Amino acid sequence: MNYRKRLNEVNEALERLSRDENLEDINNDEFLSIDQKKLPKGLSLIIPVYKGIGLLDGLIDCLIEQQIQSQNVEVIFILNGDQYSVDEDEEFIRTKCQQDGNLATRYKVLFSNPGASTARNVGIDYAHYSHVSFLDCDDFIHRNYIKRSLELINKCNDDTIIITHIYNVEQQNRLMYRLNNDEGQNVIQKDIQRFVGQKTTDYLSLSKVLSMNGAKIIPLSMIKSSKLRFHDELNSGEDVVFMMELVVKNKPTLYICNRSDDLIYYRVIQDHSVSRRELSFEFNVTERRMVIHRLGKLLNIIDDTDLRYFIKNRMNAQASFINVYLKENPEDKHRVITDVEDLKQEYLPFEYINKGLANTLYIGYCFPPFVDTSGIVLAKRIRERKEIVDVISHDMYKVRDIDFNLNKIARPYIANHMILEGSTSFRQWDDIEGFVNRGLAKVKQNKKKYKKIYSRILWPASHFLAYILKEQQKNIIWSAEFSDPSLYDTEHHIRYSKVTNQNFIKSLKKNVPRSWTSYIDDNMFNLAELIAFIYADQLVFTNINQKELMLNRIKESDLRHKIEQKSIVQGQPITEKELYSVSDIHFPLDNDYEHIAYFGAFYKNRSLEQLINNIYEHRAYLNINKKIKLHVFTNQSELHSLDEENINGMLISIYSYKNYFDFLSLLKQFNRLILTDTLTSDFYDKNPYLPSKLSDYLNSNTKIIAFVEQGSPLDEMNDQRIQKIKMRSK
Secondary structure: OOHHHHHHHHHHHHHHHHOOOOHHHOOOHHHOOOOHHHOOOOEEEEEEEOOOOOOHHHHHHHHHOOOOOOOOEEEEEEEOOOHHHHHHHHHHHHHHHOOOHHHHOOEEEEEOOOOHHHHHHHHHHHOOOOEEEEOOOOOEEOOOHHHHHHHHHHHOOOOEEEEOEEEEEEHHHHHHOOOOOOOOOOHHHHHHHOOOOOEEOOOHHHOOHHHOOOOEEEEHHHHHHOOOOOOOOOOOOHHHHHHHHHHHHHOOEEEEOOHHHOOEEEEEEOOOOHHHOOOOHHHHHHHHHHHHHHHHHHHOOOOOHHHHHHHHHHHHHHHHHHHHHHHHOHHHHHHHHHHHHOOOOOOOOHHHHOOOOOOEEEEOOOOOOEOOHHHHHHHHHHHHHOOOEEEEEEOOOOOOOEOHHHHHHHHHHEEEEEEEOOOOOOOOHHHHHHHHHHHHHHHHHHOOOOOEEEEEEOOOHHHHHHHHHHHHOOOOEEEEEEOOOOOEOOOOOEOOOEOOOHHHHHHHHHHOOHHHHHHOOOEHHHHHHHHHHHHOOEEEEOOHHHHHHHHOOOOOHHHHHHHHHOEEEOOOOOOOHHHHHOOOOOOOOOOOEEEEEEEOOOEOOEOHHHHHHHHHHOOOOOOOOOEEEEEEEOOOHHHHHHOOOEEOOEEEEEEOOOOHHHHHHHHOOOOEEEEEOOOOOOOOOOOOOOOOHHHHHHHHOOEEEEEEEOOOHHHHOOOOOEEEEEEOOO
């Protein structure tokens, strides 16, 4: 069963029911068919014509040369221009076709509303024979094309599309197309040539020819049983969508004819051909976006891995047109990215849209799709800055869960995400050095000269790679962000891990300014801070207390001043509002209760019991008049025994953690959210930690109850959305 297709059918039915519409009109393509015996074996040649004067003469001469003998052939001209051009084209076609006895009885002139797609649909509806070929009125076919087509039609099954050969002809050589063509020396024909005389279902290898109307003989039963239409809302790329739908819904066999079959499609390359169109936002972005949208909808109903890869390949090809536009118009990147992201599809080809456009390299040891707060924050930082970047991160599958939805945070702004394999470690030097060496090799292999690098640590390896890159390219601008102090833990203990490479330490001591040498030792956590203090062009701290703590150990005033000069304080990036709607999770809540949510773990000095008591003690201050239901989301399994317990008149519900986007969606559904400071007063003069969840809570528009420590960064915040309650360690 095609589960994606069934799910979409269910969603369509639900949408119709919500609008009180009748479900009887919903068609299930899977059960639609036509009696193929009613279609006599033969060929219908479908030719849309728009202002054909100047083109039709050579085309009709080409058709006359076919010397059509069989009765099972029809040539269908569909005129779709303005009234004047239609009248002119009709008169010319009738006059010219009547000059040949064979063609005179086998042609038909039809009319349609403007648009090649509309015209082709009219031709499909009229066609009387088992197979169709689409021919543009400025192209040609070999003099034996129709004869050879009929021979193959009689040999092939009705599940087979016949692929012909394709030769390109320059516009100025149009009327000499037999003598002046590229003899198949084009990228499409080179793909075709690999399969000459064979049957195949390798759609990906033939993706280029499968993305165009011409050079194919298609069973009409495939088109009609699938209820396929050219999408007339598409000004370009309609052939790509039509052919992708045809392949996905029929999974046809492809037969690639022999060169000796004389089945050659001569494609005239005009100034307005897709490959030669002038750059414009309309063609390169708006129209490509519409095609990507259509292909994305098709992707939603496919389970087959090969077909999904095939469709993504065609979406990537569309994205390449957008990429070409952005290389010439980089100032439009935000507009382009916003337009494409608004499609809200399962797959969007940003890697191909952004290819080669990054001038900044972001280094985050842990980064989506791996589930880790530090990685999510860096992804949000990229999104906040709206700059196209490359990213280097580490493969964390052994120590972190994977959630591919997390890629949605920064994906629109990433050109190349390089994930390095190797042993994972927060503190072991050999593993950190391995990450650095693999990162350097990847940058070299990428042959990209970056203007800027941005590294962020909780995981120290990020700064070490950034430092070496800075050493190799002195003019690169390095910004180094600290999520928390690296040297000190939450209880103000010095972290220690030995740098086992003595050459690294010797080199560092040799190269740093003399005033810094006394600070250099073999402690990796110490060096992770120092290399940024000395060599980074910008230092980013999440709060002022953190900055002061980390800089207080630098005793020399001149050194401290230099660090201060290049330091900024910048809290974790606030989650953008559109990310709260990525998930549509619904959490039923009883209106009789004030629903308060807590997300996170509990500790000895910050227990669930303390939290409940604090809420109960301050309910008057919090102006809570209803019964309270406390929803606790935690992975501490020992707490699940408290689920549905009533403590201090408060109903407790315990749940496991939710994924990030479900978490964001839930934030908007509760009445209040709880945020708690890390308690540090027994260890620090000032609390240096700002809870990262604050950046997720703020844009939810839900009230925040903050249990704060005196003088903490959270305590110092002035925000009407936050109700503060002072607490102290015990």
